[in-house]
Amino acid sequence: xxxxxxxxxxxxxxxxxxxxxxxxxxxxxxxxxxxxxxxxxxxxxxxxxxxxxxxxxxxxxxxxxxxxxxxxxxxxxxxxxxxxxxxxxxxxxxxxxxxxxxxxxxxxxxxxxxxxxxxxxxxxxxxxxxxxxxxxxxxxxxxxxxxxxxxxxxxxxxxxxxxxxxxxxxxxxxxxxxxxxxxxxxxxxxxxxxxxxxxxxxxxxxxxxxxxxxxxxxxxxxxxxxxxxxxxxxxxxxxxxxxxxxxxxxxxxxxxxxxxx
Amino acid sequence: xxxxxxxxxxxxxxxxxxxxxxxxxxxxxxxxxxxxxxxxxxxxxxxxxxxxxxxxxxxxxxxxxxxxxxxxxxxxxxxxxxxxxxxxxxxxxxxxxxxxxxxxxxxxxxxxxxxxxxxxxxxxxxxxxxxxxxxxxxxxxxxxxxxxxxxxxxxxxxxxxxxxxxxxxxxxxxxxxxxxxxxxxxxxxxxxxxxxxxxxxxxxxxxxxxxxxxxxxxxxxxxxxxxxxxxxxxxxxxxxxxxxxxxxxxxxxxxxxxxxxxxxxxxxxxxxxxxxxxxxxxxxxxxxxxxxxxxxxxxxxxxxxxxxxxxxxxxxxxxxxxxxxxxxxxxxxxxxxxxxxxxxxxxxxxxxxxxxxxxxxxxxxxxxxxxxxxxxxxxxxxxxxxxxxxxxxxxxxxxxxxxxxxxxxxxxxxxxxxxxxxxxxxxxxxxxx
Numbered sequence: 001x002x003x004x005x006x007x008x009x010x011x012x013x014x015x016x017x018x019x020x021x022x023x024x025x026x027x028x029x030x031x032x033x034x035x036x037x038x039x040x041x042x043x044x045x046x047x048x049x050x051x052x053x054x055x056x057x058x059x060x061x062x063x064x065x066x067x068x069x070x071x072x073x074x075x076x077x078x079x080x081x082x083x084x085x086x087x088x089x090x091x092x093x094x095x096x097x098x099x100x101x102x103x104x105x106x107x108x109x110x111x112x113x114x115x116x117x118x119x120x121x122x123x124x125x126x127x128x129x130x131x132x133x134x135x136x137x138x139x140x141x142x143x144x145x146x147x148x149x150x151x152x153x154x155x156x157x158x159x160x161x162x163x164x165x166x167x168x169x170x171x172x173x174x175x176x177x178x179x180x181x182x183x184x185x186x187x188x189x190x191x192x193x194x195x196x197x198x199x200x201x202x203x204x205x206x207x208x209x210x211x212x213x214x215x216x217x218x219x220x221x222x223x224x225x226x227x228x229x230x231x232x233x234x235x236x237x238x239x240x241x242x243x244x245x246x247x248x249x250x251x252x253x254x255x256x257x258x259x260x261x
Numbered sequence: 262x263x264x265x266x267x268x269x270x271x272x273x274x275x276x277x278x279x280x281x282x283x284x285x286x287x288x289x290x291x292x293x294x295x296x297x298x299x300x301x302x303x304x305x306x307x308x309x310x311x312x313x314x315x316x317x318x319x320x321x322x323x324x325x326x327x328x329x330x331x332x333x334x335x336x337x338x339x340x341x342x343x344x345x346x347x348x349x350x351x352x353x354x355x356x357x358x359x360x361x362x363x364x365x366x367x368x369x370x371x372x373x374x375x376x377x378x379x380x381x382x383x384x385x386x387x388x389x390x391x392x393x394x395x396x397x398x399x400x401x402x403x404x405x406x407x408x409x410x411x412x413x414x415x416x417x418x419x420x421x422x423x424x425x426x427x428x429x430x431x432x433x434x435x436x437x438x439x440x441x442x443x444x445x446x447x448x449x450x451x452x453x454x455x456x457x458x459x460x461x462x463x464x465x466x467x468x469x470x471x472x473x474x475x476x477x478x479x480x481x482x483x484x485x486x487x488x489x490x491x492x493x494x495x496x497x498x499x500x501x502x503x504x505x506x507x508x509x510x511x512x513x514x515x516x517x518x519x520x521x522x523x524x525x526x527x528x529x530x531x532x533x534x535x536x537x538x539x540x541x542x543x544x545x546x547x548x549x550x551x552x553x554x555x556x557x558x559x560x561x562x563x564x565x566x567x568x569x570x571x572x573x574x575x576x577x578x579x580x581x582x583x584x585x586x587x588x589x590x591x592x593x594x595x596x597x598x599x600x601x602x603x604x605x606x607x608x609x610x611x612x613x614x615x616x617x618x619x620x621x622x623x624x625x626x627x628x629x630x631x632x633x634x635x636x637x638x639x640x641x642x643x644x645x646x647x648x649x650x651x652x653x654x655x656x657x658x659x660x661x662x663x664x665x666x667x668x669x670x671x672x673x674x675x676x677x678x679x680x681x682x683x684x685x686x687x688x689x690x691x692x693x694x
Contacts, residue, residue, distance in 0.1 A: 138353040
């Protein structure tokens with residue numbers, strides 16, 4: 001896939017997409033349209049025919065684009081919710097283990113801090129490159145090892161320990177979901193269909209018989225909107241890549257709380 | 262023939278359209294395409310941090326990893342090395358010496374130009390053949406027993422002539438309480454046996470006499486019987502080379518037996534600020550530790566380092582000797598790379614031999630070209646109730662390293678600027694036990 005597009009600022013990417021589609025349309029209007037029109041020139045009321053076919057096609061294509069856009073948005077929102085959930089579970093766990101007797105409480109808190117710092121400073125940049133970070137697992141294992149070594153010595157400690165274990169499982173679940181989302185994206189085959197649909201739409205508009213300037217204007221507007229839609233889907237796909245992506249703000253806020261007295 | 266109305270031709274419309282489009286592109290291009298282009302690949306230097314992050318050693322090794330990450334971040338924030346950012350990989354060696362060679366190989370195969378880490382003697386011994394095979398450097402920053410030198414290892418920690426030998430002098434001095442009988446307790450491994458051998462040889466012809474030795478198996482706890490053995494020996498001081506959990510358990514057992522540190526003080530070679538967090542202060546206060554660095558060391562560089570480390574890792578983090586050495590070793594390597602203008606092992610090693618140094622929180626660190634160890638000061642600290650140390654003795658200057666003290670390893674020496682390690686007569690470590 002063309003992952004390098006995520007290294008381009010969103011505004012530039014959007015304008016680039018629009019320019020690409022408008023460029024294809026205008027280029028085709030100059031070069032290809034005269035040839036294509038040979039097929040429909042002799043047909044009476046050719047614009048009606050092309051218009052009818054185009055509207056039928058656009059119903060299906062519009063549905064497809066709409067559904068894909070919604071799916072991309074849902075994936076993005078879900079990944080964002082998981083990140084928030086992970087940070088919330090981490091915060092709760094940090095508070096819980098802070099109640100453990102010394103030195104357990106301090107050791108466990110340090111382990112969670114270590115994890116949070118790693119997520120912000122090292123895991124996130126890797127996620128932005130579509131790489132699933134692995135060293136976070138070492139940190140969760142280090143925490144788990146210490147947590148499981150703790151032996152409660154009073155009923156209060158037993159309750160606290162049980163709650164910490166429950167919260168730890170919540171955290172692990174959300175963390176795993178985040179890692180799954182790093183590589184989640186719209187299947188490549190769907191992209192092929194979207195691009196093909198856009199090209200067919202453009203080709204159909206080339207068939208219209210109208211003044212050249214009007215052609216450039218109307219076709220250009222349609223192509224610009226197609227470019228915008230495809231930009232939108234691309235920007236929201238791969239929730240951790242690009243400028244329109246999930247940021248580690250919730251972890252940063254939590255870490256700022258953790259390191260300050 | 263009627264004249265066609267004066268309208269613009271299609272050719273003119275196209276020409277005007279193109280002109281307008283080009284003008285628009287020229288106007289909007291710089292804005293629209295700002296930041297565009299294929300991403301420039303970031304050039305990096307990769308290093309390996311080889312530490313146990315789980316298992317019994319993790320309590321000591323993880324803070325060293327943190328200190329080294331801190332050093333990497335400082336270097337990167339300052340522009341990196343030779344215009345490249347440092348990237349590190351830190352696999353978990355799980356406190357298992359048998360995993361170290363495999364992890365080291367993986368790091369070196371992955372392009373690591375140098376390794377930093379190892380804790381115990383078995384882990385270091387396991388990694389040395391790997392770095393020698395790959396001809397890359399291992400920077401080892403933990404105090405150890407000496408009797409070793411490799412061309413591909415830079416040793417940053419104290420060795421016996423910088424650590425236990427000055428302790429013996431101090432114990433028999435007035436400041437040390439004019440002690441007369443010393444009991445040695447250590448781990449039943451190469452480290453413990455070598456340290457015991459060096460101490461026994463050093464006690465010959467001294468006022469301080471050898472009262473006895475106990476080597477505790479690695480998996481066995483320190484029991485009340487061990488403490489009874491110490492008490493029955495008539496010792497008036499104890500030298501502990503125990504590492505890990507048993508080192509801490511010793512203090513608890515002594516306190517349970519009612520042995521007051523004023524009557525029977527323990528000098529530990531392994532305990533630091535991080536380990537003290539795991540003990541109740543009343544159990545350990547009054548005993549001693551020997552080290553090259555304590556968190557309470559005065560000095561602006563130390564204060565700045567601690568403040569910077571806490572800003573990044575948390576207000577309640579403590580610093581220790583192994584952390585300081587690990588941090589300084591990474592900066593020393595970076596200084597050597599800058600001096601050499603290359604990350605190649607030979608060039609870096611030559612820069613280190615040429616005297617490149619780093620002014621660390623605990624003092625200036627430089628590699629001795631002959632032994633590839635570092636000159637280190639000897640500080641003895643009395644443990645306080647706040648889990649910090651009061652320095653009660655400090656060497657007047659950093660002590661030059663001697664990995665093969667003649668009193669323990671006669672005929673052995675090392676000079677990597679000449680012929681390397683000169684082997685003397687075989688030394689039987691078990692002969693003194």
